[in-house]
Amino acid sequence: MSTQIIINALNTVREHKPLVLNITNYVVMNNTANGLLALGASPIMAHSRGELAEMMVFSGALVVNIGTLDSVWVERMLFAVEQANKQGKPVVLDPVGCGASQLRTHTSRRIADLADQLIIRGNASEIIALAGLENATQASCKGVDALDASETAVDAARYLVEHYHCNVVISGETDFIIGKNSEISLHNGHAMMPFVTGMGCTLSALTGAFAAVGETTGLAAAAVLGVAGEIAAAQSAGPGSLQLKLLDVLYQLDVDTLAQRLQLTLVKIAISNKP
Numbered sequence: 001m002s003t004q005i006i007i008n009a010l011n012t013v014r015e016h017k018p019l020v021l022n023i024t025n026y027v028v029m030n031n032t033a034n035g036l037l038a039l040g041a042s043p044i045m046a047h048s049r050g051e052l053a054e055m056m057v058f059s060g061a062l063v064v065n066i067g068t069l070d071s072v073w074v075e076r077m078l079f080a081v082e083q084a085n086k087q088g089k090p091v092v093l094d095p096v097g098c099g100a101s102q103l104r105t106h107t108s109r110r111i112a113d114l115a116d117q118l119i120i121r122g123n124a125s126e127i128i129a130l131a132g133l134e135n136a137t138q139a140s141c142k143g144v145d146a147l148d149a150s151e152t153a154v155d156a157a158r159y160l161v162e163h164y165h166c167n168v169v170i171s172g173e174t175d176f177i178i179g180k181n182s183e184i185s186l187h188n189g190h191a192m193m194p195f196v197t198g199m200g201c202t203l204s205a206l207t208g209a210f211a212a213v214g215e216t217t218g219l220a221a222a223a224v225l226g227v228a229g230e231i232a233a234a235q236s237a238g239p240g241s242l243q244l245k246l247l248d249v250l251y252q253l254d255v256d257t258l259a260q261r262l263q264l265t266l267v268k269i270a271i272s273n274k275p
């Protein structure tokens with residue numbers, strides 16, 4: 001069932017080429033735009049208050065990535081989320097470095113509070129920090145032993161789902177897709193992927209493409225990036241070639257290969273107690 005949802009979503013993205021509006025960080029603008037194009041979607045990177053309302057009318061989703069935020073950008077991000085709400089469009093929040101500074105943690109919570117239709121995609125330590133769990137002392141920048149998705153991270157994600165009425169993707173060695181009605185784990189990907197900056201940001205951007213065509217759990221993007229990442233890593237001598245090879249694999253990925261390689265576990269499904 002989940003595999004078919006993923007395949008249908010990928011076919012829909014490639015057919016409809018949704019426009020994804022990204023307010024994102026300077027480090028990853030290029031790789032995330034190229035990741036969206038390789039997937040079959042259409043990126044626009046914009047952050048001027050003077051055009052965000054117009055852009056949101058014809059964009060299918062908004063991706064807000066706080067990687068290189070400042071006070072001016074924060075206000076534009078909040079304005080953009082208001083426009084997405086007005087247009088009934090989904091918002092993907094990538095809380096880069098949440099927990100590493102008060103500014104990032106506070107801004108992530110402001111955005112999460114404001115968005116009507118929200119998917120949060122972060123690594124384990126970002127998700128733990130966003131939820132405010134007391135042991136979230138771990139800075140979530142790369143190279144500071146970012147936590148693997150632990151039970152703590154899954155507990156934090158469950159809190160966020162309840163608190164912000166959203167879906168949450170915890171990325172890492174295992175990806176967890178946590179929603180109100182189901183919890184899924186994905187075991188694809190490759191250990192080389194964290195050595196490419198922007199891999200998580202690319203996942204958030206792809207999540208926006210799938211959300212734009214109605215797949216708003218975050219599952220399809222994590223599945224596609226995980227499978228594409230492991231295929232690309234197998235053909236790469238190191239992170240330099242992986243960053244480029246990933247684009248080729250995203251572009252060429254066929255649904256049969258995706259279905260064959262997918263390592264997905266349905267951890268929990270809430271049986272609705274409504275008659």
Ligand SMILES: Nc1ncnc2c1ncn2[C@@H]1O[C@H](COP(=O)(O)OP(=O)(O)O)[C@@H](O)[C@H]1O
Pocket residue numbers: 122123124146171172173174175188189190191192193194198199200201203222225226229
């Ligand atoms: N240790 C790992 N083993 C396998 N795949 C990984 C590993 N770490 C990350 N990935 C892959 O990279 C993707 C990006 O995740 P991550 O590195 O957690 O994002 P971020 O860059 O925001 O910290 C994951 O969804 C997964 O596919």
Ligand SMILES: Cc1ncsc1CCOP(=O)(O)O
Pocket residue numbers: 025027028066067068096142196197198199200201202
């Ligand atoms: C290194 C860095 N610094 C600010 S944003 C950024 C990129 C982070 O990208 P990702 O979280 O996908 O690794």
Ligand SMILES: [Mg+2]
Pocket residue numbers: 096097122123200201
């Ligand atoms: Mg990240």
